Amino acid sequence: MIKHLNKLSVTIPIPFTKRCLRFNVLLVLIFIVMEYGLFRLGFWQLDRAEQKRQLQQNYQQLQKNQPVNLSKTNLNVDDYQPVTFQGEPISELQVYLANEPYKGRDGYHILSAVKLPGGKIVWVNRGWVAALADRRQLPEISELPERWAGNGYAYFSKGDPILFDHALLEVEENQWLIQGLDYDLLSSVLKTRKSSALPFIIRLSKESDHGFIREWTLISMPPDKHLAYAVQWFGLAATLFIILLLLTVKRKDTEYGL
Template sequence: MTLKTTNIQIPLVATIITLLAIGVLVKLGFWQLDRAEEKQQLFDDYESQQTSEAKPLSSIKDLNEDQHRFTYVSVSGQFQPTPVLLLDNKILDSTVGYNVLGFFQPDSPELPVQLVNLGWLPAPTFRSDIPEVELPKGKLTLTAYVYFPSQNELTRNAFEYATDNDSVRIQEAAPKALAREFNATISSHLLLLETPENIGWQRDWEPQVMKPEKHYGYATQWFSLAVACLVIFVIAVIKLNKQSKKEEETQ
């Protein structure tokens, strides 16, 4: 079926398909631009805190992700000896390992237990081996970055308890799930440990996400495909009309 506008024939089905394809491609392009802006804001938030002085955690009211992502804070207290949480499938320099998390009890009574990420630990050769890890002892003053973990609704946060030590392997750092499992009141954020430098494990807290430049590159690809669809459609319509004109002239 074709539409005929003056002397120009336009194939109806091909037009609908082309418009739908262009619409989808353009939408994907703008989605990538939105993702690029989100990632850029994430990196900006992190960079803005690199030269900041640590704020006492107890002085921050209504701690929330919009205003306090990567805020540099200090808190005094001590780690609870158990549980030792091993956040699974963390990769550093192409090596699979765990992030070590512990419950930190602040001295300030108004603060709940803080979930602290102490850094990255390489995994043993065998999956069945859950490493034995000992958390720092005694009174400590920590400086750390506030981080709000994303929650993957498709991930089942199974708790795998080691049989010969106090370590527990987990799939995501979900404060609500941890609070239920260990019957504790836990902060809704994580603290990414910065100092003391002599405790914990290897640490690199720069956001481990796709760079904004890649999202811009993908957006360019989607927009280019949309333009290509339009060009192909226009060329096809021109050829169709030329062919129709030749057929009319031979009749």
């Protein structure tokens, strides 16, 4: 009897875990839309980083060139091209470009119009001055001589700024306050001479006279920061993919692997 029992064997089925995918159509569609948006943001930041890098290279290259003399007939210049000028300041006009911070303080950039020998008019950014405690008053600015010579570099518009109502306001006679650097709006203070304005301004160099604080910012955000933002967007896309896998991979207990 015992001999026959030893020959008997019992098979006990052991359940095991099998992983399977269960997709929720709505969840997958939301995932695709969000992934598309995150990847677009990431590649946009990479594109901006390349644009800023190219801008820095162009600026460095242009600074090696000889300055263009705007007092002569050659008025065709590139963005950030070094220039020199000599002309008659339109002393009765003074424009304050508002909302220009410097080292944590609010202030203005001072823009003065200069009539060149050929009759064209160029705006010169003389630099930064601090705002007064009473914002209803503008800081006093030293007058320019009858003839003014200086140098700097040409600065073209980098896109249309967001302007609100009353973006250009005449605070006192021939003293204007402008809320954004819109060239068309800026040159409107020239009235009948508006068509004579050149399509750029001059950022006055530190070596030139009759200027204020001139710490010009070439670009508001360096390429490395754009790259960091791109990594963040791609990282979010990867995290979202992992979350989708965790939500769609389900465990199912089966017997014999069936």
